[in-house]
Amino acid sequence: MAHGREAARDGGRAASDTGSFKGDLQALALEIAGLYQQPRARALVEGVVAAAVRSPEASTAWATVIAERNRLASRIVERAVERGELPPGTDGIAIISAVGAPIYYRLLVARGPVDDEVAEVAAAAAYAAALSGAFTPGGSPGPS
Numbered sequence: 386m387a388h389g390r391e392a393a394r395d396g397g398r399a400a401s402d403t404g405s406f407k408g409d410l411q412a413l414a415l416e417i418a419g420l421y422q423q424p425r426a427r428a429l430v431e432g433v434v435a436a437a438v439r440s441p442e443a444s445t446a447w448a449t450v451i452a453e454r455n456r457l458a459s460r461i462v463e464r465a466v467e468r469g470e471l472p473p474g475t476d477g478i479a480i481i482s483a484v485g486a487p488i489y490y491r492l493l494v495a496r497g498p499v500d501d502e503v504a505e506v507a508a509a510a511a512y513a514a515a516l517s518g519a520f521t522p523g524g525s526p527g528p529s
Contacts, residue, residue: 400458406465406515410508413458414484418504421492427499434493455481462515476520483511483520 401412421427436443459477466473487507491497514520 400461402464406461406468406470407508407512409461409464410480410484410512411505413461413481414488414504414508414511415501417485417488418499418501421488421499427492431493458484465515471515472518472521474522475515479520480511480515483514484508 400409401416403409403412421430433443433447437447438444455478458481462471462475462477462480465471466475484507487503487510488499491503492499
């Protein structure tokens, strides 16, 4: 699982701050996609996920990596709440998962290219869902 920890270091820094929630989500999605556009990084995550399916130890290690990456990336949502772009109580981990899910689906399930377009669409969809209240208790929309 040393390679999984290496992958965590590659994506284990705090999320970019563009000054807007929409910009931050797009920057995050493009960063994730950019990582997996590199053949070595793509092969690494494919191998780590395959190992995690077969080994409880690898699964636990991968879950720890993803939890830390999500924690760091969810700072995007905290900043958006602080700026008044989203209401308090918005689920940051759910939003970050919504950004990453289409990218990881393309990478690991559909086995297609992870290009900037899939990243931009993922960010736009997560942004629209967040503004609609999909990630807040009771589904209340954010500020207008």
